Amino acid sequence: MKKCLHRERKRSDVSEEEQPSRTSAVLQTANQSSSKQNPSPSKTNPDVSENSREDQPSPDDPERMKQQQLVCGEALQTDEMSHFTAELVTESGKTSYRFRCPGPGVFRCALTGLVFVMTQEAELLYNSVQWDDSLLQSAGRMAAGPLFDIKCSEDGAVCQLHLPHCETKDALLVDGLLSVVHISDDGMSILEPLKITDTHVVVKVPHLSALGLIWDFIRRFLNLSLAIEAQVLLFLRPPDMGPRRKVRGAKHIRISSKCRLSIDQSYRVHCEPEGFKIQPELERFSSDYGPNYHPTFEVFLKTIPENLTLMVQDRDRRQVWRRDVSLGGPDGTDPRRNVPADSDPPEDRLLLVRAQFVTRVSDPVMNQLLDQLLQRGVLTDGEMDLARTRGRADKARDVVDT
Numbered sequence: 001m002k003k004c005l006h007r008e009r010k011r012s013d014v015s016e017e018e019q020p021s022r023t024s025a026v027l028q029t030a031n032q033s034s035s036k037q038n039p040s041p042s043k044t045n046p047d048v049s050e051n052s053r054e055d056q057p058s059p060d061d062p063e064r065m066k067q068q069q070l071v072c073g074e075a076l077q078t079d080e081m082s083h084f085t086a087e088l089v090t091e092s093g094k095t096s097y098r099f100r101c102p103g104p105g106v107f108r109c110a111l112t113g114l115v116f117v118m119t120q121e122a123e124l125l126y127n128s129v130q131w132d133d134s135l136l137q138s139a140g141r142m143a144a145g146p147l148f149d150i151k152c153s154e155d156g157a158v159c160q161l162h163l164p165h166c167e168t169k170d171a172l173l174v175d176g177l178l179s180v181v182h183i184s185d186d187g188m189s190i191l192e193p194l195k196i197t198d199t200h201v202v203v204k205v206p207h208l209s210a211l212g213l214i215w216d217f218i219r220r221f222l223n224l225s226l227a228i229e230a231q232v233l234l235f236l237r238p239p240d241m242g243p244r245r246k247v248r249g250a251k252h253i254r255i256s257s258k259c260r261l262s263i264d265q266s267y268r269v270h271c272e273p274e275g276f277k278i279q280p281e282l283e284r285f286s287s288d289y290g291p292n293y294h295p296t297f298e299v300f301l302k303t304i305p306e307n308l309t310l311m312v313q314d315r316d317r318r319q320v321w322r323r324d325v326s327l328g329g330p331d332g333t334d335p336r337r338n339v340p341a342d343s344d345p346p347e348d349r350l351l352l353v354r355a356q357f358v359t360r361v362s363d364p365v366m367n368q369l370l371d372q373l374l375q376r377g378v379l380t381d382g383e384m385d386l387a388r389t390r391g392r393a394d395k396a397r398d399v400v401d402t
Contacts, residue, residue, distance in 0.1 A: 081106035096127040115162030122157035126150040129210060131289060135188060140217045140365045144178060146289045147212035162200040163213050171226040172196060177219045184209040218369050231257040232312055232321050259321040261285050265314060269297045272309040276300060358396040366395050
């Protein structure tokens with residue numbers, strides 16, 4: 001069984017062969033879209049302006065501006081919306097979502113979780129694209145969800161966009177943790193949320209291009225112990241398929257999937273009855289937003305039992321997810337309530353991500369983090385002066401080891 005430790009949704013199916021089959025479970029965060037597409041390059045090498053904020057353009061038509069303000073204002077005050085299933089459009093190996101909004105209103109995509117607030121009738125075309133991590137790191141940010149390239153047939157028809165997030169209520173109490181990045185040919189800008197609900201981040205959209213959720217690197221690092229809302233997805237598939245961009249010929253086993261996981265924490269899979277080969281033994285849960293996803297755990301089944309029990313455990317074998325799975329029918333499920341695990345002490349969790357932190361953190365972000373630690377009384381003035389004289393990697397090691 002394979003389980004992908006990162007963020008958003010994935011799928012697969014099963015076709016029978018005389019060779020042993022395998023079950024694969026994909027673990028990802030709840031805000032990831034279940035798009036089935038090949039990677040599309042995002043905008044390359046745009047100019048980066050750290051902490052820049054976009055000026056909101058003024059429409060030429062005063063009446064149109066009034067209508068936009070009215071629709072957007074009403075959208076913030078209501079939970080009413082129309083749900084739609086977008087048409088999947090495949091061209092040159094890339095899968096996009098298409099939907100024609102019939103008029104003003106709030107429309108939620110059932111496939112991606114995106115919500116569009118429209119001021120008029122218009123056609124939407126959107127797909128997920130690859131993040132440029134180096135671009136985000138230069139601005140002290142990191143991806144917190146998929147990056148969507150969005151186009152609309154009418155300029156100004158989309159006045160607000162709601163992007164789904166996977167944060168717990170505790171994480172939402174951290175001021176400034178989440179924002180939205182807007183990447184275009186003109187560069188990268190940060191959009192501050194108008195509102196953050198339990199499920200979505202709401203922003204005003206000046207114009208469309210690539211938009212996605214981002215974390216403030218320092219705030220996420222200082223709140224590393226906060227878990228995210230995640231999913232465990234299961235797939236039954238034939239053997240010897242090799243690495244694929246899509247899990248072809250595999251069957252998605254529909255079962256209750258929600259659980260809470262912590263980024264950079266290690267997890268394992270346990271199966272009952274025992275005796276099945278499971279690989280790997282232990283794997284780290286990472287924030288990966290696609291657009292391609294790969295299973296993380298595999299359970300090799302020489303014969304397919306009618307029922308089995310699957311569990312996801314942390315490195316100390318504390319159970320975070322457990323389900324009885326029926327393999328005898330097309331969609332048999334036996335959902336059970338989640339069994340949350342206690343969080344590891346923050347100092348233990350820091351050690352688990354030490355190597356990744358030392359490698360990835362940039363010098364400007366490191367200096368900002370040192371300033372935060374000084375303000376919080378974690379570092380003294382003398383320790384701060386000493387840290388300033390050291391190289392980037394040494395400063396990063398000192399922060400984790402202090």
